[in-house]
């Protein structure tokens with residue numbers, strides 16, 4: 385038996401390990417791969433760059449193209465799952481096998497996970513709603529204009545005004561509240577785990593020195609978070625949300641803005657641009673709520689802030705792609 389094994393090992397080694405020409409083969413393979421990345425993958429569609437960093441993130445569309453190039457198909461299995469409808473907690477760990485098309489032969493695999501405790505599924509930013517028109521457009525009126533509450537037209541409101549003490553306004557719960565629609569998102573959470581697994585599998589085809597997973601999904605307040613393992617034990621008290629809308633005029637809003645090169649670093653030390661104005665001033669642009677970005681693009685005059693929002697929205701659109 386042992387002799388047989390030794391014989392087999394010797395034969396396969398001789399067949400497989402051929403140093404003659406290895407340098408040329410490796411160089412050619414690398415050249416072809418880099419050419420593939422340059423000519424087939426599209427910046428902003430198949431991959432994107434974290435704002436302010438050099439790191440490229442492979443998106444799902446890019447992962448699919450790479451798999452297609454090698455005639456591979458994805459086969460998913462759920463390795464672990466938690467579905468606690470009472471808590472509620474949903475967690476999926478998925479493995480994506482890339483297999484040779486028309487067969488079950490596995491070429492490589494990648495693991496991805498997602499859970500409902502990730503901030504973007506767990507919380508909703510609850511805003512005051514106008515009792516007249518139902519729009520989420522209630523802002524605190526400036527004292528100079530008599531205070532009170534205003535349903536702001538610029539934010540899609542009806543212009544109704546309310547006094548400071550109006551119960552129908554101040555009685556509303558605001559700030560970060562547990563997401564009431566978590567049950568609707570179970571499918572999304574599973575899809576996200578699959579997407580992450582798919583990208584991980586594609587990276588395993590020899591692309592991991594060129595691309596990474598989309599780290600933005602894993603960066604919170606400038607700190608690296610491995611989201612799949614981050615389950616907050618206790619709900620944090622909701623953070624108060626400023627009712628005053630960001631001031632569209634940058635002049636009186638940039639007093640303590642330290643300048644263009646003010647930036648935050650993520651866990652990898654990459655710089656992410658810091659948003660310069662309004663209630664989100666000082667936050668990494670990757671941390672801005674989507675609602676705010678859409679609102680800001682309509683209502684903000686500050687060119688550099690607007691350019692930041694435009695780029696960030698494009699990046700998110702490309703990243704989220706179709707699932």
Ligand SMILES: [Zn+2]
Nearest residue numbers: 514517535542
């Ligand atoms: Zn209204």
